Amino acid sequence: MELFPTIDIQEFRKDQLAGNQGYLYSELRGEHHIARPHQHHFFLLVLFDQAEGVHTIDFKDYHIDRHQIHILFPKQVHSWKxxxxxxxxxxxxxxxxxxxxxxxxRFSFAYYQRNPVISLSNETFALLYYEFNAIRKELEDHNCVPAIIYSRTAVIASILSKEVQKVVQNEQNNESNPRLLKLQELIDIHFRHEKSVSFYAKELNISTPHLTKICRQKLEVSPSQLIQQRTILEAKRLLKATGLSIKEISFKLGFVDSPYFSNFFKQHTGLNPKQFRTD
Incomplete structure (x- = not known):
């Protein structure tokens, strides 16, 4: 059962200003509402010039303002006004x-997912707008060179990394780590039925204490907290987007019974599952 509609990049082709097989460029002008939250199979960057409104990403509201960039990874749920x-x-x-x-x-994807909205100086906005516009022009060219588009998207990623570097307290603690990227992939695959840190440490061929140390140093959370956060996010999706009973959701997420799940959910959200569903 699909929790939220999953939209493929091809479904946006009719509104594109320019695009090819792997990239699509379009513009937002004026009032626009996404009434029903959905998720994408693709990576999305939204560069706002003049803007106002609210962008909801994984159930958290972000105020939309001028000179911001919003970053969405595949499978993140979003809507906006x-x-x-x-x-x-x-x-x-x-x-x-x-x-x-x-x-x-340069930084862990987990950082960008926790901080998907970046406010930009006028200078940085101008740099990013230049790259966006250059990509649009290249996509419009019948003799489009994929390597040029790749290079410009790489420049965008580097500019964003430079912006993030300005706000993080300790660059070394937040730099991207291949093991953390793999850990996030493993949690996404196994979190429903594997809650123990030792399982993930074994999959990564490192000790449990070492995995805990890496997470605390670079993400400032424990591996257990990452697993719990992913479980809570999935629970929210199931409660809001399906008609499954709380008991069914409990078993789907690997809990032995619904009271245990309800206590876990309330501990992390302040609401029991029924309250969250009707809120």
């Missing part, structure tokens, strides 16, 4: 193509 004066530019990147330039993000 954009005001009438909105001007924005969207760059959609197919997952396969995203993987090619993603190493240019």
């Amino acid at each position: 954009l005001g009438a004066n909105t001007t924005g530019f969207q760059l959609m990147v197919d997952r396969e193509y995203f993987e090619k330039f993603s190493p240019n993000f």
Whole structure:
């Protein structure tokens, strides 16, 4: 059962200003509402020039303002309400193509997912707008060179990394770590039935204490907290987007009974599952 509609990049082709197999460029102008939350198979960057409204990403509301960039990874759930004066530019990147330039993000994906909205100085906005516009022009060219588009998306990732570097307290603690990227992938696959840190440490061929140390140093959370956060996010999705009973959701997420799940959910959200569903 699909929790939220999952939209493929091809479904946006009719609104594109420019695009090819792996990339799509479009613009946002004026009032626009996404009434029903959905998720994407692709990576999305939204560069706002003039804007107002609210962007909800994984159940958290972010105020939309001028000179911001919003970052969405595949499978993140989002919706928004954009005001009438909105001007924005969207760059959609197919997952396969995203993987090619993603190493240019110097910080863990977990950081960007926890902080998906970055406010930009006028200078940085101008730099990013230049790259967005250059990508649009290249995509419009019948003799489009994929290597040029790749290079410009890599530049965008590097500019964003530079912006993040300005706000993190300790660059070394937040730099991207291959094991953390793999850990996030493993949690996404196994969190429903594997709650123990030792399982993930074994999959990564490191000790449990070492995995805990890496997470605390670089993400400032424990591996257990990462697993719990992923479980809570999935629980919210199931409660809001399906008709499954709380008991069914409990078993789907690997809990032995619904009271245990309800206590776990309330401990982390302040609401029991029924309250969250009807809120």
